Amino acid sequence: MFYMIFLLEYIWIDGFGNLRSKTKVHQMKELDKSSNVNLLPEWNYDGSSTGQATGDDSEVIIRPVAFYEDPFRGENNFLVLCDTWLPNGEPHPTNTRASAVEVFKLNAQHDPMYGIEQEFFIVKDGKPIGFPGTNFPRPQQDYYCGVGGDNVVGREFIEEAFQNCLKAGLSLTGLNAEVAPSQWEFQVCDMGIKAADQLYMMRYILDRTAEKYGWSVNYHPKPVMGDWNGSGCHTNFSTKAMRAKGGYPVILDAIKKLGHRHMQHMENYGKDNHLRMSGKHETARYDHFSYGVADRGSSIRIPRTTERDECGYFEDRRPASNMDPYVVTSMILDTVTSEHE
Numbered sequence: 001m002f003y004m005i006f007l008l009e010y011i012w013i014d015g016f017g018n019l020r021s022k023t024k025v026h027q028m029k030e031l032d033k034s035s036n037v038n039l040l041p042e043w044n045y046d047g048s049s050t051g052q053a054t055g056d057d058s059e060v061i062i063r064p065v066a067f068y069e070d071p072f073r074g075e076n077n078f079l080v081l082c083d084t085w086l087p088n089g090e091p092h093p094t095n096t097r098a099s100a101v102e103v104f105k106l107n108a109q110h111d112p113m114y115g116i117e118q119e120f121f122i123v124k125d126g127k128p129i130g131f132p133g134t135n136f137p138r139p140q141q142d143y144y145c146g147v148g149g150d151n152v153v154g155r156e157f158i159e160e161a162f163q164n165c166l167k168a169g170l171s172l173t174g175l176n177a178e179v180a181p182s183q184w185e186f187q188v189c190d191m192g193i194k195a196a197d198q199l200y201m202m203r204y205i206l207d208r209t210a211e212k213y214g215w216s217v218n219y220h221p222k223p224v225m226g227d228w229n230g231s232g233c234h235t236n237f238s239t240k241a242m243r244a245k246g247g248y249p250v251i252l253d254a255i256k257k258l259g260h261r262h263m264q265h266m267e268n269y270g271k272d273n274h275l276r277m278s279g280k281h282e283t284a285r286y287d288h289f290s291y292g293v294a295d296r297g298s299s300i301r302i303p304r305t306t307e308r309d310e311c312g313y314f315e316d317r318r319p320a321s322n323m324d325p326y327v328v329t330s331m332i333l334d335t336v337t338s339e340h341e
């Protein structure tokens with residue numbers, strides 16, 4: 001059998017929570033989306049250029065953990081998500097995936113499912129593209145799920161990024177224009193650690209697609225101060241028991257446990273999240289835990305359908321748009337499966 005050449009884009013998370021990537025030209029007999037990720041070799045990079053090492057001991061090892069079809073290069077090329085390791089075989093201190101994997105292994109019997117809503121702004125030179133010149137656009141009202149050139153900006157890019165995510169094989173479940181001009185939301189859903197892997201790959205594809213337009217995607221939770229919505233990353237969650245008949249008490253019990261650890265969660269739900277969680281703009285207050293049915297001003301929202309069916313899921317509305325999905329998804333699972341304190 002002949003060897004084939006594959007272009008593998010190795011992607012990892014740097015010391016600041018941003019994504020980096022570089023290309024490996026790799027010869028293999030075969031590789032398709034059903035292949036085992038363990039067939040892909042380890043690699044390394046200069047950690048002194050990514051805020052993850054000193055110059056005299058600069059090597060960080062990257063290990064492939066998931067791979068997706070490459071929508072940019074097309075057939076027979078792949079986007080390879082990696083996590084980061086020290087030469088001594090321990091996870092790099094910035095590798096939050098390794099400990100998340102432990103939580104998911106311990107709680108595999110709960111079959112945790114996540115639907116994550118990533119909000120973000122499209123920016124040019126750090127400024128939202130819907131804020132032209134020195135003027136502010138007219139106040140928020142018409143932009144959310146808006147239609148028409150006066151109400152939405154960047155749709156062509158958004159559509160292309162969304163299609164790229166689908167081509168990569170990500171299980172996106174929807175998108176919408178958001179409350180502030182040039183703010184959008186992509187949604188992704190999966191089980192266990194795969195949800196967080198997909199979220200990072202979705203961010204990567206958004207970032208890469210934006211390059212073509214000369215734009216960037218901004219994940220800061222409050223990029224524009226004042227009377228403009230911030231960006232969140234609502235995390236919808238359920239376990240097998242919550243989804244099954246009679247799941248409602250399990251959901252209420254989980255919410256009670258989340259309440260007990262509220263501040264611990266807030267400290268891990270994304271930097272600068274206190275700027276967003278003001279109690280205004282469809283957020284709860286940063287320092288106060290609350291929950292309610294259909295209440296978009298509370299920390300946790302129980303959907304009407306969950307109340308009606310007496311089973312289903314709940315929505316943790318606290319995570320910021322710049323949250324680390326490995327931290328957030330594993331922390332929710334760890335808290336709701338913990339013994340009562």
Ligand code: MN
Nearest residue numbers: 117185187234
């Ligand atoms: Mn949403």
Ligand code: MN
Nearest residue numbers: 117119178185
């Ligand atoms: Mn939203």
Ligand code: MN
Nearest residue numbers: 117234315317
């Ligand atoms: Mn939501």
